[in-house]
Amino acid sequence: EIVLTQSPGTLSLSPGERATLSCRASQSVAGTYLAWYQQKPGQAPRLLIYGASSRATGIPDRFSGSGSGTDFTLTISRLEPEDFAVYYCLQYGTSRTFGQGTKVEIK
Amino acid sequence: QVQLHQWGAGLLKPSETLSLTCAVYGGSFSDFCWTWIRQPPGKGLEWIGEIDPSGNTNYNPSLQSRLTMSVDTSKNQFSLKLTSMTAADTAVYYCVRGGGGTCPDIWGQGTMVFVSS
Numbered sequence: 622e623i624v625l626t627q628s629p630g631t632l633s634l635s636p637g638e639r640a641t642l643s644c645r646a647s648q649s650v651a652g653t654y655l656a657w658y659q660q661k662p663g664q665a666p667r668l669l670i671y672g673a674s675s676r677a678t679g680i681p682d683r684f685s686g687s688g689s690g691t692d693f694t695l696t697i698s699r700l701e702p703e704d705f706a707v708y709y710c711l712q713y714g715t716s717r718t719f720g721q722g723t724k725v726e727i728k
Numbered sequence: 729q730v731q732l733h734q735w736g737a738g739l740l741k742p743s744e745t746l747s748l749t750c751a752v753y754g755g756s757f758s759d760f761c762w763t764w765i766r767q768p769p770g771k772g773l774e775w776i777g778e779i780d781p782s783g784n785t786n787y788n789p790s791l792q793s794r795l796t797m798s799v800d801t802s803k804n805q806f807s808l809k810l811t812s813m814t815a816a817d818t819a820v821y822y823c824v825r826g827g828g829g830t831c832p833d834i835w836g837q838g839t840m841v842f843v844s845s
Contacts, residue, residue: 720772
């Protein structure tokens with residue numbers, strides 16, 4: 622099973638700042654089949670990025686994904702108030718596993 | 729616009745079987761795989777398994793012995809059964825479009841399932 626480790630566990634930032642979230646895999650993710658989701662309290666997750674770097678429909682361009690192999694990054698260029706949430710990565714190349722999540726909180 | 733609507737019992741006793749169904753409205757049912765994901769209270773997401781329109785399944789190995797998924801293409805529905813429920817299975821269960829080589833993208837509203845005696 623591929624284990625995904627997200628870091629940091631919590632990111633404390635102010636609106637307007639840049640957020641960089643990491644997702645590291647225990648072995649190479651096949652085909653860059655890596656996705657990022659945003660989840661707010663009481664809501665279902667929302668797909669942000671798929672294929673490591675492709676934005677899902679309707680996702681603002683301040684969200685970007687990068688990486689390959691075992692190291693992946695989600696970057697939010699300038700945090701908006703609505704971006705404070707929990708973010709999960711998912712690898713869907715070999716079976717499917719989620720990372721444990723990174724909480725982006727207001728500093 | 730594709731929407732997923734799910735339903736099933738929300739309160740179970742230990743050893744009972746969870747049954748959930750998800751109906752898909754809009755879009756093409758036969759062009760996608762369909763996935764179940766759960767989230768224990770205050771915790772992260774866990775992939776349960778997926779099924780394609782032909783009924784081929786791919787299960788989380790940790791749940792495989794208790795899990796059955798099925799699909800009814802005539803109704804655009806897919807279902808999950810999880811036997812021998814315990815308190816550790818208490819979670820919000822989501823049905824999601826996607827699977828196989830396609831990233832899960834559209835989520836149902838979620839069903840909170842409690843297991844308690």
